[in-house]
Amino acid sequence: MPQSREAYLEQLEELEATFREMGDIASTNVRASGKAVVEGDVETAERIINKHNRCLRLRHTIEDRCMSLMLLQQPMASDLRFVTAAFRSVSDLGRIGEMTLDIAEIVEDLPRKAAKPVNGLITELADGAADMVEQALTGFLNSDADAAEKVFGMDDRVDSAFMAVRDSVVKGIRKDDKVASYAPEILTVAKYYERIGDHAQSFADWAIFRATGTYNGQLLGTGE
Amino acid sequence: MMAGHSTSMGVEDVNLYYGDFHALKDITLDMPANQITALIGPSGCGKSTLLRCLDRMNDRVQGCRVEGRITLGDEDIKDIDPYDLRRRVGMVFQHPNPFPLTIYENVVYGLRRQGRRPKSELDGVVESTLRRVGLWDEVKDKLKASGLSLSGGQQQRLCIARALAVDPEVLLMDEPTSALDPISTSLVEELASELAHDHTVVIVTHNMQQAARISNQTAFFYLGELVEVGPTAELFVRPKKKQTEDYLTGRFG
Numbered sequence: 001m002p003q004s005r006e007a008y009l010e011q012l013e014e015l016e017a018t019f020r021e022m023g024d025i026a027s028t029n030v031r032a033s034g035k036a037v038v039e040g041d042v043e044t045a046e047r048i049i050n051k052h053n054r055c056l057r058l059r060h061t062i063e064d065r066c067m068s069l070m071l072l073q074q075p076m077a078s079d080l081r082f083v084t085a086a087f088r089s090v091s092d093l094g095r096i097g098e099m100t101l102d103i104a105e106i107v108e109d110l111p112r113k114a115a116k117p118v119n120g121l122i123t124e125l126a127d128g129a130a131d132m133v134e135q136a137l138t139g140f141l142n143s144d145a146d147a148a149e150k151v152f153g154m155d156d157r158v159d160s161a162f163m164a165v166r167d168s169v170v171k172g173i174r175k176d177d178k179v180a181s182y183a184p185e186i187l188t189v190a191k192y193y194e195r196i197g198d199h200a201q202s203f204a205d206w207a208i209f210r211a212t213g214t215y216n217g218q219l220l221g222t223g224e
Numbered sequence: 225m226m227a228g229h230s231t232s233m234g235v236e237d238v239n240l241y242y243g244d245f246h247a248l249k250d251i252t253l254d255m256p257a258n259q260i261t262a263l264i265g266p267s268g269c270g271k272s273t274l275l276r277c278l279d280r281m282n283d284r285v286q287g288c289r290v291e292g293r294i295t296l297g298d299e300d301i302k303d304i305d306p307y308d309l310r311r312r313v314g315m316v317f318q319h320p321n322p323f324p325l326t327i328y329e330n331v332v333y334g335l336r337r338q339g340r341r342p343k344s345e346l347d348g349v350v351e352s353t354l355r356r357v358g359l360w361d362e363v364k365d366k367l368k369a370s371g372l373s374l375s376g377g378q379q380q381r382l383c384i385a386r387a388l389a390v391d392p393e394v395l396l397m398d399e400p401t402s403a404l405d406p407i408s409t410s411l412v413e414e415l416a417s418e419l420a421h422d423h424t425v426v427i428v429t430h431n432m433q434q435a436a437r438i439s440n441q442t443a444f445f446y447l448g449e450l451v452e453v454g455p456t457a458e459l460f461v462r463p464k465k466k467q468t469e470d471y472l473t474g475r476f477g
Contacts, residue, residue, distance in 0.1 A: 005474050008474065009475075074432075074433055075473070076432060076436075076460050076472040076473060077460065077461070077462070077463050077468070077469045077472040077473050078469060078473060079473045080460070080461060081461065081462075212462070213458075213461050213462030214462075219458065219461075219462065220461060
């Protein structure tokens, strides 16, 4: 493999492109999974499940490219921050992908209108979580710390929608209405979205690191 | 036998001209005691020129003029006798340059120039200095062999021993490992880190990973100017100046 400077820049661009593709799939799938839950749309669930394999391959490609760059090119400064941030945040994207896959599999097992009483909240949760992933991805790809910073403020929407689903399900169980039969699945789905929001925040932390060299308010690389 | 030292070096508003060529421009830099300062930058940026100012090796370069203040501890180096300065500020060069003498004589060369000393004292310095540079076990049975008979990596450690034998306060290293294999390189790097406990070390290197591995602070030079200086990890992770960023990421020019 040629190791010239041009080859190096190409490898960085390829890493960026692969990361962008994985990030796009992750956020699109999160939003689509919400629609699948609400509409009991098995076909959409199927598409999400199929795309998951592509995500797994992308994840391995990203990890491999990061390792190769670190080994063969020993990147520094903004390149080092990019490769490090990509290597770490690909785990967040991976977890987001796995949880979305689980949600899609739950859709396949649920009767069509099982989530109807909380449909509005599930949409709110899925869209809120997808918006967060998209926003973190924008911050990451543009090395834009201000854009990434916005992700944290978006989490309240997801958290409160999750609490509302939980309250609604608890009430349903008490009243033993239709939602009670599928309470475990619905709560799991809601919890997944809430956790996807948490991973989006972790992703945003790495986006900020890429832009500034500071992770969670701490300057990395100083050994402190 | 050798005292621990903690003498910093500093340059203040230093300008250097080779004839009309302005090779160093308003350089101000502290090289703190007991730390390793790395000087990096592309060829011709002035880093070796600055290093050579620190023990007045440019004095005899024709047409060379140095302005500004260079200090060793609190003293202006202009007020120090050049021979004394070079004893207190040792230099190790890019290519190992042992004298065509025995290993033993290479080590005691500087001491002999300082005046007669009892053999037992010289023997002691030879052993302790060669031990410091990790060469004793390799050469103790052939101290009378020529210094030139050693491998490149051993020669470089011999040259470091020669510099250390006169008990300097500061050690200047001008690309000390660029002619060495990776194993010898790591020995010299470890030695430099070790020496920084009781010396002040200033190293010029083209190997940025080396600067990253061993130095406490790094100064980046470009076209005779000091562009940026900072704690090494910070400079390599988050340089503040665009020129530094471009140099580190290989996007120069």
